Amino acid sequence: MTESDKNTAVISYLNLDNNGTISSSFPLRVISTCNMDLYKFPFDTQTCTLTFRSYLYSVNELIMLALSDSYNVLRHSQEVFASKGDWNLLNITVQNGTYGFLNNKYTVVIYKVTIKRTPVIYIINLIIPACFLVILDICSMFIQRYEERLVFKINVILGFSVLLLILNNMLPASGSQPMLGIFCCVCMAMMVLSIIGTIFSSYVLDHSVNPQHVPPWLKTLVLKYMARVLCFRKAPSQKKMTRNGTLTKEPKTKATGDVQRMKDLQEKDNLEVKLLKKLLLEILKIHKRLNLSKTEVAKLEWFQVAQVIDRLVLILYLLTVTAVFIVLIYAWGQ
Structure with missing residues (x-):
């Protein structure tokens, strides 16, 4: 869309050069839209295209060319570019070309403007x-x-x-x-x-x-299952204080009768001590189970379920x- 700038008075003068060139200038506001790709917002870079072409006249009647190349346009644009600090002008490329429509060719001038968003804010x-x-x-x-x-x-x-x-x-x-x-x-x-x-x-x-x-x-x-997958540790339980196994007797060696009887008595005492230890552990387990009431066990189970969740x-x-x-x-x- 193009419309005249109503805030500026229209200039009614013509510029005449010594080579016969006559130019008429007046302010014009150009409103353009472009598709924005916001996938990388706010670190996105946008490329907008401004295309100028003749609507009626073909190349046989009118040829449009860019006045300056890309370097001069970019340099001049960077000098006059103004924004609120949210965009930076990166590049401007100028292209001259033609396109065909209804068996006629028309000239076209394309400006590609590349701007980058300032992401600090x-x-x-x-x-x-x-x-x-x-x-x-x-x-x-x-x-x-x-x-x-x-x-x-x-x-x-x-x-x-x-x-x-x-x-x-x-x-x-x-x-x-x-x-x-x-x-x-x-x-x-x-x-x-x-x-x-x-x-x-x-x-x-x-x-x-x-x-x-x-x-x-x-x-x-x-x-x-869930507690095992999530590496959840349950309430600490008593470790086994004894190891399962069978008692082995030491091989007999040649000794006197008194020494042999002493070894037999000592071995018998060791067996009795180990048996007493086992009985004591079983009594402690029964005592622990009796101390833990049904309500406390239920509370502990529900609390563990909540922790696993x-x-x-x-x-x-x-x-x-x-x-x-x-x-x-x-x-x-x-």
Whole structure:
């Protein structure tokens, strides 16, 4: 689109050179649009094309040529280029050519303008706060009291929602989705998932008030398989203080009758001591089982289930955010 600048008076003078060239100049505003690729936002580089051609006259009647080459156009454009600090002019190329339409050829002049976005303002106002909120949400998984953790997570997700609104206002209308927006959406989804996991863990822990044990299917799934995969350590159990095995007798050697009887008595005493130790260990185990009431065992099982669920949500959170962050850095680095 082209329109005259209404703020400037129209110049009604002609310039006449000594070689017979007559030029008439007047200010003109050119409005152009170009498709923007926002995949690498805010580290994106855009290339816009300005095409000037005749609408009526073919090459037999009118030939259009660029007044300056690419170097002079770029140098002059860098001197007069003005922006709000969010774009940098990288390059301008000038091309002269022709195109055919309805058995006629027309001349065309094409200017390709390459500009690069300045990402500092987006890094300070958007990317760094988003990373801080994600780190805070991950650290909140170590809060032991689920009520306090839930309140903290809701506050974090509200702050992250404000950043998403800021990102939506910064992005221009485009058909491509930037990687930064995908990263923020994934982080928001993981925050919601962590809140759901916290609610579920709190719901599981509330069952510890009842003396009922964990259902067998849940105990097998969570405490046996999931705990093993997540490298979760259960409550410490007594280590075996004895080793299974058979008692072997030392080979007899040639000795006197008294020495042999002393060895036999000593061996018999060792067997009795070992037997007493085994009986003592069994008595201690029975005593421990009697001390642990049914309610305490049930509470311990429900508490372990809640811890395993927390561990699962935390690992999924870390793996997902790390994978998306690596993809984001790889996309920006290309």
